[in-house]
Amino acid sequence: MQAPIKLALSQLNYKIGDFDANKAKIINEIKKAAENHVDLIIFSELAICGYPPLDMLTREEFVRKAIDCMHEIAKHCQTVTAIVGGPSINPGSKGKQLFNSAWLLSDGDARPVVHKTLLPTYDVFDEYRYFQPNQDFNVISFKGHRIAITICEDIWDDRPIENAFDRNHLYTLSPMQKLAALRPTFAINIAASPFSYHQHEIRKQVVCKKAAQYQIPVFYVNQTGANTELIFDGGSMVISPAGEVMHRLGFFKEETFYTKFNEPATPNKSEEKPSEIELIYQALVTGVRDYFNKSSLKKALVGLSGGIDSALTAAIAVAALGKENVHGILMPSQYSSDHSVTDARDLAENLGMSYEIIPIKDIVLQFDFALQNSFSGRESDITEENIQARIRGTLLMAYSNKFGNILLNTSNKSEAAVGYGTLYGDMNGGLSVLGDVYKTRVFEMCRFLNRNEEIIPENTISKPPSAELRPDQKDSDSLPEYDLLDAILFRYIEQNRSAKEIVSEGFDQNTVLKTIQMVNRNEHKRFQAPPVLRVSGKAFGFGRRMPLVARY
Amino acid sequence: MQAPIKLALSQLNYKIGDFDANKAKIINEIKKAAENHVDLIIFSELAICGYPPLDMLTREEFVRKAIDCMHEIAKHCQTVTAIVGGPSINPGSKGKQLFNSAWLLSDGDARPVVHKTLLPTYDVFDEYRYFQPNQDFNVISFKGHRIAITICEDIWDDRPIENAFDRNHLYTLSPMQKLAALRPTFAINIAASPFSYHQHEIRKQVVCKKAAQYQIPVFYVNQTGANTELIFDGGSMVISPAGEVMHRLGFFKEETFYTKFNEPATPNKSEEKPSEIELIYQALVTGVRDYFNKSSLKKALVGLSGGIDSALTAAIAVAALGKENVHGILMPSQYSSDHSVTDARDLAENLGMSYEIIPIKDIVLQFDFALQNSFSGRESDITEENIQARIRGTLLMAYSNKFGNILLNTSNKSEAAVGYGTLYGDMNGGLSVLGDVYKTRVFEMCRFLNRNEEIIPENTISKPPSAELRPDQKDSDSLPEYDLLDAILFRYIEQNRSAKEIVSEGFDQNTVLKTIQMVNRNEHKRFQAPPVLRVSGKAFGFGRRMPLVARY
Known part of the structure; x- marks a missing residue:
C-alpha cells in the first residue's frame, strides 16, 4: 500500500x-x-x-x-x-x-x-x-x-x-x-x-x-x-x-x-x-442572489398583488438580496378586492421591505377611451383583462428604468405551462423565480417559510387563487384545481408521458386533453418568457425545445 | 451500362x-x-x-x-x-x-x-x-x-x-x-x-x-x-x-x-x-406566409410609425397574406412629426391595406400622472421614451386580442443587436420579420421593392431614421451611422471576429468596442424577443446561444 x-x-x-x-x-x-x-x-x-x-x-x-x-x-x-x-x-x-x-x-x-x-x-x-x-x-x-x-x-x-x-x-x-x-x-x-x-x-x-x-x-x-x-x-x-x-x-x-x-x-x-422543499428554496435564493451579484445588480422590484406567487417571490428576493434591496409596488384596479391590498401590505411589512401603491383605474379608463372607436360594438373579453396586466407591466418597467431595480417575474410553472398569464404584462421580468415551481409547491414552500413565524400572510395562503382581472374571478373558473392540474402537468412535462398514458393512470380524459392542449398552444408565449431558475428535471426554457409552428 | x-x-x-x-x-x-x-x-x-x-x-x-x-x-x-x-x-x-x-x-x-x-x-x-x-x-x-x-x-x-x-x-x-x-x-x-x-x-x-x-x-x-x-x-x-x-x-x-x-x-x-436581395425578400415572404398558414392564422397587424422598418414589414406581410389580411395602426405621440403620419398613410394606401389612427398623448399623460409621486424630483430620461413604446405595444396587443390579428414585430437586426428598442414595447410581436436583416439591407430591400413603382414612400426611405420618442431625436444621436454599425456587427456576429481583429481591419477602436459592448449588454433583451426569420448565417435566437449572466 x-x-x-x-x-x-x-x-x-x-x-x-x-x-x-x-x-x-x-x-x-x-x-x-x-x-x-x-x-x-x-x-x-x-x-x-x-x-x-x-x-x-x-x-x-x-x-x-x-x-x-x-x-x-x-x-x-x-x-x-x-x-x-x-x-x-x-x-x-x-x-x-x-x-x-x-x-x-x-x-x-x-x-x-x-x-x-x-x-x-x-x-x-x-x-x-x-x-x-x-x-x-x-x-x-x-x-x-x-x-x-x-x-x-x-x-x-x-x-x-x-x-x-x-x-x-x-x-x-x-x-x-x-x-x-x-x-x-x-x-x-x-x-x-x-x-x-x-x-x-x-x-x-x-x-x-x-x-x-x-x-x-x-x-x-x-x-x-x-x-x-x-x-x-x-x-x-x-x-x-x-x-x-x-x-x-x-x-x-x-x-x-x-x-x-x-x-x-x-x-x-x-x-x-435538508428536506426537498428546503433544498428547492435554497436553490431559488442562490439563483436570485447570483443573478444579481454576478450581473453587478443590487436592487429588485416585485409587483405585489396580494397573491401567493408574488408574496413568495418577494420573500425569496429578500432572503437573497436583503430587505433594503427589494421594493414592491401594489397596483390595485377596480376589480381588486380589499384584501389584496391589505394582504400585500402585510407581506411587505412582515418582510420589512419598502412598497408603494399606484392605482391603475384611471389609466385603464384612458385605454378604454382610446380604443372605444376601434372596439365599438364589441363585448368585453380577455382583451380588457390583458390591458390591466400590461398597464401593470408598464408601470413596473417604468420604475425599473427610472431607479434601476430589476423586475422579478412572479409566474409559477403551472401558469407558465397552461398560458395563464399575459405576455408583456405579468409575464414581464428579468428573471422568473418560480417558473419551475408548480402552484402546489408554491403553497408548500410558503408553509415551510411560515414554519416558525408568519412571513407569508395567512390570508394570502388560504384564499382561493385569483388573477382579479374581472369581478369575482377565480383561477378555478378556467383551470382544473391545482392538485389535479399539477399532477397532469408533471406527467406530461417532467415524465414526458402521452395523453393516453396519463389517462391510463386514472385521470379524466377530457381534463388531460384540455390541459395538454393548453400546454401546446402556449409555446409561443413561453418563447418570450424570462429565463427560469431551473429546479426540476425539466424546466421551461432552453432545456425543453418545442417547435412553435407545428401540429401537436 | x-x-x-x-x-x-x-x-x-x-x-x-x-x-x-x-x-x-x-x-x-x-x-x-x-x-x-x-x-x-x-x-x-x-x-x-x-x-x-x-x-x-x-x-x-x-x-x-x-x-x-x-x-x-x-x-x-x-x-x-x-x-x-x-x-x-x-x-x-x-x-x-x-x-x-x-x-x-x-x-x-x-x-x-x-x-x-x-x-x-x-x-x-x-x-x-x-x-x-x-x-x-x-x-x-x-x-x-x-x-x-x-x-x-x-x-x-x-x-x-x-x-x-x-x-x-x-x-x-x-x-x-x-x-x-x-x-x-x-x-x-x-x-x-x-x-x-x-x-x-x-x-x-x-x-x-x-x-x-x-x-x-x-x-x-x-x-x-x-x-x-x-x-x-x-x-x-x-x-x-x-x-x-x-x-x-x-x-x-x-x-x-x-x-x-x-x-x-x-x-x-x-x-x-434571382439577386441576393430578391432571394432574401422571397425568403421573408415565405417565412411570414408559412408562419400564418401553418398556424391556421390569417390576419396580421403592424404598428405603422412612418419609418422604414414598419413600412417594409407591412409590404412583406401584404405580399405574403394579401392586402385584405393586413391591418395597420398609427399611434402618433406629441413627438411624432407630421410626416410620420402622412408617410404611414401613404404606405397603407400604396399597399391597399386598412389602417386606423389611435393617438397616445392622453394615455402618456395618464401614466405621467400615475407616476408623478414615485418619480418626483427626477429628470425625464429613457423611462419616458419606453413608456410611449409600451403604450403602443399594449394598444397593438389589445387590437390583436380583440380581433385575432397577429402582431408582426418590426425590429431590424441592427436594432436587435445593439438593444435599440423597448422590451415589451416595440419589441412585441408573434414573429420578427426583419430581425435578421441589417438596417442597410432594409434600405436596399425597399429600393428593390420600388424598382418599378413607389411602394415604400420615397420620404420614408430618404428621411433620417428616428424613433421619435423625444423632440428631434435621430438614431444617429446614439448610434454610429448604419453603414459603419452594420459593417462592425457583421464581423462580430456573422464572422465571429474579436474586437482586436475588427480594429485591425481599420475600424475605429472606440466605435468597435462601444458597438460590441452594446451587443453583449443586450443579450437579456434578445432572450425575450420573438422568433426571428433566419436569412443569414448567424441569426439571433436559437442559433446563437450566449449566456446572460457572464463577463463578456
Whole structure:
C-alpha cells in the first residue's frame, strides 16, 4: 500500500467568462492547500471559465484566455498539484476544435491530461455543440498512485429513466469500465452537475454505484452557485470502494474539504439532510442572489398583488438580496378586492421591505377611451383583462428604468405551462423565480417559510387563487384545481408521458386533453418568457425545445 | 451500362408533426410518379415529420406515428419505389434511441436503409441531441444500380469557413469517401438545408465538389417552405459526375422534377438566378406566409410609425397574406412629426391595406400622472421614451386580442443587436420579420421593392431614421451611422471576429468596442424577443446561444 496522500476537494462558485475572478479564487485555494501540505487539490469541470459558457466557446479569444489562465495558475503549483477543469484545443486536424478537459497543474506547468468522453447533449446540455469526444483512456501517475480521472457525464453511461421511451444507455461506451481495466488506485470525477430536486439523490446513487461496481474510491467535486437558469448545488462527495458516502460537502455554498487517501475511516451516517422543499428554496435564493451579484445588480422590484406567487417571490428576493434591496409596488384596479391590498401590505411589512401603491383605474379608463372607436360594438373579453396586466407591466418597467431595480417575474410553472398569464404584462421580468415551481409547491414552500413565524400572510395562503382581472374571478373558473392540474402537468412535462398514458393512470380524459392542449398552444408565449431558475428535471426554457409552428 | 431509370426529385413543403398532411402530399406525388412511369421518387430529409421536429422527437407517440405513416405510404409504392426521410428506432441496446434515416418504400413495404452519419450540432442544429450517428456504410441495389444514399450533412465533412478558429473538418470521417469506395452508380442526398443568403451558393459548391471529387452524379433533394424561424429554399439539383449543375429546381416553391439516369444531357447554363436581395425578400415572404398558414392564422397587424422598418414589414406581410389580411395602426405621440403620419398613410394606401389612427398623448399623460409621486424630483430620461413604446405595444396587443390579428414585430437586426428598442414595447410581436436583416439591407430591400413603382414612400426611405420618442431625436444621436454599425456587427456576429481583429481591419477602436459592448449588454433583451426569420448565417435566437449572466 502506498503512503497516504492529502487531498483537497474545492467546491467553488464560478462566473462565466470572468477569468480574473475565477483564477483568483482558484489560486487562493491552492495557496491555502499548499500551506496545509495538501498533495493534490481538485477543482470542478470547466472551472476556469464557468459553466455553461455556451457559444462563448466558439470565440478564439475566450479559449485562449482560459488556457493562459491555466498557465498562470500553474505558477502557484509547486509543492501542490491541482486538477482544474477547462477547455483545451484539439491538436488533431479533424473533429471539433475543443476538448472539455481536466488540466493537471504541477511543477509550475499546466497540461490537459484527460478529455471528456461522454458529452451530454439533451435537456439543458449542448456539449457536443462544442467538444470533440475523447476516445483514449489512460490513468494518471501521481506519487505512486494511478488516478482514473473522469469528467461529469463520463460516469453516467447508464442511468435511471423517467419514461419507457428514454434509454438507460445513451452512450455506446463506459469510460469507467475502460479506466477500471487499468487498475487505478482511486478515481476522481470533476463535475458541473446542476441541481434539480430529483437529481441530487440520483447523482449520489450513480456515483456510489460506480464506486462499488469497480471497488474504487471516488472523489467527486461539483461546483456551486448559479449562472442564469442553472443552479449548482455543490454536495461534493468522498465515496468509499464499497460505495458508501464517507463525506458530503455542503449544499449551495463554497467549501474546500481536506481528506487523506488512504487512511481508514467510517462512513458519515449522521449527514444532515435538508428536506426537498428546503433544498428547492435554497436553490431559488442562490439563483436570485447570483443573478444579481454576478450581473453587478443590487436592487429588485416585485409587483405585489396580494397573491401567493408574488408574496413568495418577494420573500425569496429578500432572503437573497436583503430587505433594503427589494421594493414592491401594489397596483390595485377596480376589480381588486380589499384584501389584496391589505394582504400585500402585510407581506411587505412582515418582510420589512419598502412598497408603494399606484392605482391603475384611471389609466385603464384612458385605454378604454382610446380604443372605444376601434372596439365599438364589441363585448368585453380577455382583451380588457390583458390591458390591466400590461398597464401593470408598464408601470413596473417604468420604475425599473427610472431607479434601476430589476423586475422579478412572479409566474409559477403551472401558469407558465397552461398560458395563464399575459405576455408583456405579468409575464414581464428579468428573471422568473418560480417558473419551475408548480402552484402546489408554491403553497408548500410558503408553509415551510411560515414554519416558525408568519412571513407569508395567512390570508394570502388560504384564499382561493385569483388573477382579479374581472369581478369575482377565480383561477378555478378556467383551470382544473391545482392538485389535479399539477399532477397532469408533471406527467406530461417532467415524465414526458402521452395523453393516453396519463389517462391510463386514472385521470379524466377530457381534463388531460384540455390541459395538454393548453400546454401546446402556449409555446409561443413561453418563447418570450424570462429565463427560469431551473429546479426540476425539466424546466421551461432552453432545456425543453418545442417547435412553435407545428401540429401537436 | 445499365438501362436508364426514371427518377423524380420531389421538393415539398412539410409542416412539423402534421403527419396526415405530409403523408397525403407524399402519396399524391407517388401516385403522379407512378402514372408517369417513374422508377424511383426521392423526398427530402425527415419529410414525414417536418424539420426541425426538436423535442417532439423525444415523444414515443410522435416517432411511432412517423413510422406508421411510412408503412401506409409504402402501400402506394408498387411500381414505383420511394426514398423518404424519417426517424427510425435504433435496434441496438446502447446509444441514442433514434436514427435520422432514409426509408426505402417499395413493393408495399417500408424499411430504413441508411442512417445519417454526420449530425450537425452547431448554429440552429441540434441533431446529436436526438440521433445516434451511423457508422456502417452500404450502397443500395436498385434495378441493377448501386445507389449511395447520404443525408444532408453527410456530404459536408469538409466546408468553407468564416473564421480562422472555425474548422474545415468538423468531423473525423467522410461518408462519401466510404461510399465511393463501394463504387456506386449514382448518389442521392436528401436534405433539410435552410436558406441563408450565403448558404445557397455554398451548398451548390459543396455538392458539386463532392460529385466531381468522386466522379459520380448526385441527385440532391431539399425541402421548401418555412417552419417558424427556418426557411427552406428548395433549389434541389441534378449534378453531373463532372460537378456541373444539370438542373436546378425552383426557389421557395414546391416542385417535382422528372429526369432520367443515365441519358446524355447538357448542363443548364441559362439558369435564372434571382439577386441576393430578391432571394432574401422571397425568403421573408415565405417565412411570414408559412408562419400564418401553418398556424391556421390569417390576419396580421403592424404598428405603422412612418419609418422604414414598419413600412417594409407591412409590404412583406401584404405580399405574403394579401392586402385584405393586413391591418395597420398609427399611434402618433406629441413627438411624432407630421410626416410620420402622412408617410404611414401613404404606405397603407400604396399597399391597399386598412389602417386606423389611435393617438397616445392622453394615455402618456395618464401614466405621467400615475407616476408623478414615485418619480418626483427626477429628470425625464429613457423611462419616458419606453413608456410611449409600451403604450403602443399594449394598444397593438389589445387590437390583436380583440380581433385575432397577429402582431408582426418590426425590429431590424441592427436594432436587435445593439438593444435599440423597448422590451415589451416595440419589441412585441408573434414573429420578427426583419430581425435578421441589417438596417442597410432594409434600405436596399425597399429600393428593390420600388424598382418599378413607389411602394415604400420615397420620404420614408430618404428621411433620417428616428424613433421619435423625444423632440428631434435621430438614431444617429446614439448610434454610429448604419453603414459603419452594420459593417462592425457583421464581423462580430456573422464572422465571429474579436474586437482586436475588427480594429485591425481599420475600424475605429472606440466605435468597435462601444458597438460590441452594446451587443453583449443586450443579450437579456434578445432572450425575450420573438422568433426571428433566419436569412443569414448567424441569426439571433436559437442559433446563437450566449449566456446572460457572464463577463463578456
